[in-house]
Amino acid sequence: MPPGPRRLSRANRSQNDGSCSKNPPITPAIEPPILPKHFPFPNIPLESDVLFDFLMAIFAIIGMGLQFLNMYKSVWWLPQSYTQNTMNFYLIDVNLVVFIIILYLRRLYYHMGRKLISKLYSTKSEEELSSLTRYILSMFYAGIVGMSAIIILGNQQKITILYLCYPFLVYVILFGLQVRPFFETVSWCSNGIPPIHACSSNPSDIRKECELLKSNFNDRIKQICFTSAVNAYYGGFVPFCFAQPQLVFDKNWCFQHVVFIFWSSFIFSLCYMLSLRYWDITHRSVLHLGMWEKVAPGRNVILVPSEWKDDKLWPGGVLVKYEKSTWRAMGDCNSNKPGDKSLNRYYKLCIRPSHLLLLVLILHSLMILYQMIVLIKTSAWYKIISVVIMLLFNYYGMYKVLRDFLVSYSFYKPSEDSVRRRERHIQLNKTPHRKFI
Known part of the structure; x- marks a missing residue:
């Protein structure tokens, strides 16, 4: 007979089908990934810790002074004015001003104290010297702040102590009873490990490193928010709370100035800490x-x-x-x-x-645009001074x-x-x- 296609019996066909069903498709071998290559980052100058803390303290003090100007401005240009000063300085609580300035200078005080103590106790190890420095400076600083608060509350109602202590309660919630976050910024880490990157091919080490960096990133975000809130609260809101009941001023403008201080402090801290x-x-x-x-x-x-x-x-x-x-x-x-x-x-x-920097850039541009619109529409001299100075910092x-x-x-x-x-x-x-x- 002529050759033709070979046909399998029904038993063989069922046997072959069963063998195919018992051997599912095998997953192809997965090639290992190519490890990322890192390029050297451009050398961009960064501010030192002392310079940043100095500039931040200067900005916060100026913002506080502008808030006092918004509240205690005078009509010195009138011919029959009882004062020739631009502000009614006799209405301002000097003890309150000193208290706020002490809080703003806390990090500069810490830098200077560390250098002084390191020279006096140069024989001690670095870890012992760091612990001794924090203990001495924190106790001395707490005494100064406590004495200033007692003097302020001597002429005020007892309920006003909540206005002064509220940020400290927030600090305890964010950082616990640690002292270093109050005086340090980028050098403090909750886990005690500085942010570094090591190129590794071990997945466990990579995940551990990212967990540490994520924790450090969260710590810096908390530092940014806390620093901005402290500057805005003590420089803008506390003077409003301790104002005399008979004092007349533009409350909406003062609250707006609090927002200006917070946002500018937020931008400065963000650019430095991140x-x-x-x-x-x-x-x-x-x-x-x-x-x-x-x-x-x-x-x-x-x-x-x-x-x-x-x-x-x-x-x-x-x-x-x-x-x-x-x-x-x-x-x-x-x-x-x-x-x-x-x-x-x-x-x-x-x-x-x-992407995040673009979002911050857009929001900051909107803030500057809003301040420019306010500057164009306002006619009060103290408002013009306040907005112009804040615009200079925002630029x-x-x-x-x-x-x-x-x-x-x-x-x-x-x-x-x-x-x-x-x-x-x-x-x-x-x-x-x-x-x-």
Whole structure:
């Protein structure tokens, strides 16, 4: 007979089908990811701790003086005026002014005290010297502040002590009973480890480093908010609370000035505590960390992803299974734990530093625009002086924010383009796949 196609018997066909069903498709081998390459960051001059604390204290004292000007201005230009001064100085509580200035100078006092004590006790170790310095300076400073508060409250109602002590209660809530955050800014870390980045291929070490950097980032955010709130509260709100009942002034304008002090202090603290070098450290860490996106369950989900392992680095776009869910790698190098919301937020914030700086730049520009509109519409002499001086400080803050944004945008643009291409590639690959049986 002529040769023809060979036909299998029904028994053989059923046997072959059974062997195929018993051997599901094998997941292809996953290539290890390419470790991120870091480029040297441009050398941008940074302010020293002493210079920043000095400028911040000067700004806070000037803001307090402008608030007293808004409240105690006089009509010195009138021919029959009883005073020739621009302010009614006799109505101002000098003890209150001294108390506020002492609070504003706390960090300068701490810097000077540390240098003096280090010279007197040069034989002690660095750790013993640091503890001794904090103990001596904090006790002496607490005595000065306490005596000033007692003198102020001697002529006031007892309920006013709450106005002076409220920020200290907030401090205890934020930082506990630690002394260092009250006197230090960037040199203080709640975990005692300074923010550094070490390029590692060990996923456990990468996650541990990112946890430490995330904790340090949160500490700096708390420092920024607390410093801004203290400057605005004692320089703008406390003079309003201790004003004489018969004093007449524009309350809305005074409250607006409190907002001006807070925002300017916030910008200065943000540019210093979250400097470009600090952003570079966090950005490098999240390049190693990566992020996972949960794949929604459905009919077109591939059922053969790899099991996630905590000791393995995963390349971008790979699918893994973790806790009965499927996750997709979003970074070029991924060591993060799937479903870790805290580190995911840290990744989204630090992978593109220019986005946050752009938001701050827009808000600061709106604040300057608002102050310029207020300056154009106002006619009172004390309001013009107040807005002009605050605008000068905000122009300096605008320069720093704009500089940081331009540098970060140009420096991190290749990295951001890589992230966008990765996300676009992942979106294109989200096509219906046949379900394996």
